Amino acid sequence: MTPDDFDFISKLVNERSGLVLTPDKAYLLESRLMPVARKRGMKGLEELISAIRLRSEEDVIRDVTEAMTTNESFFFRDIKPFDIFREHTLPELLEACAGKKSFRVWCAAASSGQEPYSLAMVIKELGSQLDGWRYEIVGTDISTEILDKAKAGTYSQFEVQRGLPVQLLMKYFEKADDQWRISEDLRKMVQYKEFNLLEDPKALGTFDVVFCRNVLIYFDQPTKGQVLERMSALMPSHGKLFLGGAETVLGVTDKFKPISGQRGVYGVADATDAKPAPAPAAAGAQAAAS
Amino acid sequence: MKSCLIVDDSKVIRMVARKILQDLEFETVEAADGSEALDACKSQMPDAVLLDWNMPVMDGLEFLKEMRKLPGGEAPIVVFCTTENDLDHIQVAIEAGANEYIMKPFDSEIIQTKFAQAGLL
Numbered sequence: 001m002t003p004d005d006f007d008f009i010s011k012l013v014n015e016r017s018g019l020v021l022t023p024d025k026a027y028l029l030e031s032r033l034m035p036v037a038r039k040r041g042m043k044g045l046e047e048l049i050s051a052i053r054l055r056s057e058e059d060v061i062r063d064v065t066e067a068m069t070t071n072e073s074f075f076f077r078d079i080k081p082f083d084i085f086r087e088h089t090l091p092e093l094l095e096a097c098a099g100k101k102s103f104r105v106w107c108a109a110a111s112s113g114q115e116p117y118s119l120a121m122v123i124k125e126l127g128s129q130l131d132g133w134r135y136e137i138v139g140t141d142i143s144t145e146i147l148d149k150a151k152a153g154t155y156s157q158f159e160v161q162r163g164l165p166v167q168l169l170m171k172y173f174e175k176a177d178d179q180w181r182i183s184e185d186l187r188k189m190v191q192y193k194e195f196n197l198l199e200d201p202k203a204l205g206t207f208d209v210v211f212c213r214n215v216l217i218y219f220d221q222p223t224k225g226q227v228l229e230r231m232s233a234l235m236p237s238h239g240k241l242f243l244g245g246a247e248t249v250l251g252v253t254d255k256f257k258p259i260s261g262q263r264g265v266y267g268v269a270d271a272t273d274a275k276p277a278p279a280p281a282a283a284g285a286q287a288a289a290s
Numbered sequence: 291m292k293s294c295l296i297v298d299d300s301k302v303i304r305m306v307a308r309k310i311l312q313d314l315e316f317e318t319v320e321a322a323d324g325s326e327a328l329d330a331c332k333s334q335m336p337d338a339v340l341l342d343w344n345m346p347v348m349d350g351l352e353f354l355k356e357m358r359k360l361p362g363g364e365a366p367i368v369v370f371c372t373t374e375n376d377l378d379h380i381q382v383a384i385e386a387g388a389n390e391y392i393m394k395p396f397d398s399e400i401i402q403t404k405f406a407q408a409g410l411l
Binding site: 157163 | 375376377380381384390391392393395396397398399400403404406407
């Protein structure tokens with residue numbers, strides 16, 4: 001791709017979505033747009049770009065924007081939630097579930113699998129502590145295409161370097177040509193299912209922990225509330241919900257309550273929590289609640 | 291401000307790395323091979339080293355082993371940054387005392403997430 005083509009596409013995507021593409025993302029642009037070109041039976045990016053340049057084909061522009069704005073997933077994205085999961089959530093879970101010796105985790109926006117596999121690695125690192133336990137991670141996403149990639153568990157060299165500590169790469173991945181494949185052991189820990197968050201998740205079963213990060217931001221307020229309420233119905237009283245850094249339950253639903261000292265983590269509210277809470281002190285929270 | 295020694299025989303790579311690391315608020319020092327890098331460490335031990343493997347005069351692995359023997363040489367966080375991209379090389383580097391490992395080509399996000407994982411950010 002020529003620098004001129006890159007500028008053209010990045011300007012177009014920016015106008016359409018606000019996404020900023022710096023020149024070091026040229027590889028990303030190529031890897032994302034090749035499938036768009038192939039899907040349309042085009043030979044390569046040149047043909048795709050000239051379809052936009054010369055004919056301003058609206059559906060091509062939309063596909064390109066969509067391909068570029070799909071969230072790129074990282075292993076251990078934001079680090080902190082996984083530290084909290086390891087240090088607080090899991091030990092509490094092992095205690096709360098000691099009777100039945102089993103637990104289930106739901107990744108509600110599994111995308112290409114980095115988040116569920118990151119959780120699988122954290123759980124696996126507990127080693128013999130989990131002897132005799134049954135556990136399952138369910139990864140769901142609206143896109144079957146992305147779930148196929150998640151199931152394959154095969155990642156490019158770029159992808160395995162985003163957030164994945166090298167010790168874990170050495171331990172849980174094997175190299176296959178230019179790609180890196182996550183071990184079968186870990187692949188077996190995660191079950192992938194196509195699921196739209198706007199539907200009722202009842203059929204998925206119950207979950208002790210739900211990761212639903214960076215997906216609610218795309219929904220309007222009533223939809224956010226509905227999604228969270230349905231989730232809370234699947235969770236026991238010790239259940240924990242993880243949201244993304246820019247997301248909160250405050251002003252959206254009273255089914256979850258923030259856990260102090262654990263940013264982005266919410267507990268299931270019990271009946272006494274459902275009473276109207278005193279007005280939150282933070283101006284932002286008030287604005288969100290009004 | 292934390293300091294990072296950038297060791298690579300390619301001027302272009304050093305420049306790209308310098309730009310990324312300065313954006314992450316590192317003070318940077320550069321060396322074109324392991325021997326120059328060792329001299330830099332003797333005059334002042336950096337907080338981090340971004341280290342190429344294949345270089346003339348002294349390669350990255352040899353530098354790493356020598357640096358770890360210096361007074362205070364156990365302290366710097368060493369991140370290999372090389373085209374060697376198989377598990378055998380990674381294993382050798384980690385056993386020799388590297389903390390993290392980047393396979394070229396890299397971009398700012400890889401450096402950022404790797405440095406964060408290594409506790410440098």
